[in-house]
Amino acid sequence: MAKQLDNKFIRTPLIAGNWKMNMDHQQAITLLQKLAWTLKDANHDFERVEVAVFPPFTDLRSVQTLIMGDKLKVKHGAQDLSEHDSGAYTGDISGAFLSKLGCEYVLVGHSERRQYHGEDDEICAAKIKAAFKHELAPVLCIGEGLDVRQAGEHIQFTLAQLSGALENLVGELTEAQLGSLVVAYEPVWAIGTGEVAGPAEAGEMCTAIRGRLTELVGEEVAQQIRVLYGGSVKAESIAALMAEEDIDGALVGGASLDATEFANIVRFEHHLMR
Ligand SMILES: O=C(CO)COP(=O)(O)O
Numbered sequence: 001m002a003k004q005l006d007n008k009f010i011r012t013p014l015i016a017g018n019w020k021m022n023m024d025h026q027q028a029i030t031l032l033q034k035l036a037w038t039l040k041d042a043n044h045d046f047e048r049v050e051v052a053v054f055p056p057f058t059d060l061r062s063v064q065t066l067i068m069g070d071k072l073k074v075k076h077g078a079q080d081l082s083e084h085d086s087g088a089y090t091g092d093i094s095g096a097f098l099s100k101l102g103c104e105y106v107l108v109g110h111s112e113r114r115q116y117h118g119e120d121d122e123i124c125a126a127k128i129k130a131a132f133k134h135e136l137a138p139v140l141c142i143g144e145g146l147d148v149r150q151a152g153e154h155i156q157f158t159l160a161q162l163s164g165a166l167e168n169l170v171g172e173l174t175e176a177q178l179g180s181l182v183v184a185y186e187p188v189w190a191i192g193t194g195e196v197a198g199p200a201e202a203g204e205m206c207t208a209i210r211g212r213l214t215e216l217v218g219e220e221v222a223q224q225i226r227v228l229y230g231g232s233v234k235a236e237s238i239a240a241l242m243a244e245e246d247i248d249g250a251l252v253g254g255a256s257l258d259a260t261e262f263a264n265i266v267r268f269e270h271h272l273m274r
Pocket residue numbers: 018110186190191192193194230231232233251252253254255
């Protein structure tokens with residue numbers, strides 16, 4: 001979320017861990033407990049840097065129970081949702097169910113869903129709408145593949161994904177809803193490869209995303225929307241990324257499965273003593 005100070009919006013950094021298809025519900029409890037203890041020992045200020053985890057669907061009830069029971073300040077979300085509320089959609093998960101499980105966020109259009117499940121901008125738009133309907137803040141994932149990057153067309157490609165998902169929705173959403181949106185720039189060539197985008201390159205893209213958001217929703221709302229970077233983020237690379245003006249956090253994959261490493265990413269301002 002963003003706070004207004006002297007007519008300037010201060011966006012609270014968000015460090016989010018996308019566990020993907022890893023950690024059953026028992027492993028999820030162990031990982032989340034270790035993360036919570038590590039951050040508590042470091043006196044982490046969750047108001048200063050927000051922390052969220054995105055476990056597999058089967059873990060969400062266990063995660064919700066642990067967070068509620070131990071009053072943890074870690075937030076949680078889901079990795080996907082159906083564009084439908086209920087009905088004959090075998091295997092799909094409704095945003096209504098996710099909201100009941102305490103989810104505050106939901107990923108929409110992750111590149112792996114675009115790749116393996118054929119999710120396009122139209123489906124992403126429908127999922128964003130469903131997310132807001134069920135009071136979930138959507139995290140819209142966009143980003144180019146290696147071929148597009150090598151062709152030097154990565155900025156227009158990524159901005160087209162952003163516009164494709166949002167432009168027909170803007171008139172139906174409130175400013176509060178739009179301001180709660182999160183956009184995650186995740187260049188596909190950096191996901192799972194160990195090749196993190198350089199801060200300048202990631203920063204340039206996120207500034208371009210902020211510019212397109214301004215065109216779509218206006219300056220005031222665009223300044224509230226957090227733009228994250230994702231793609232091989234590690235404790236050693238996060239600080240330089242966060243120094244970029246339009247990067248408000250990270251969507252972390254592999255490194256989020258290691259509580260100490262992820263806690264060091266969260267504590268990017270002052271890494272934990274190893
Ligand atoms: O896809 C990602 C997060 O959603 C990034 O994954 P990695 O951090 O493993 O590259």
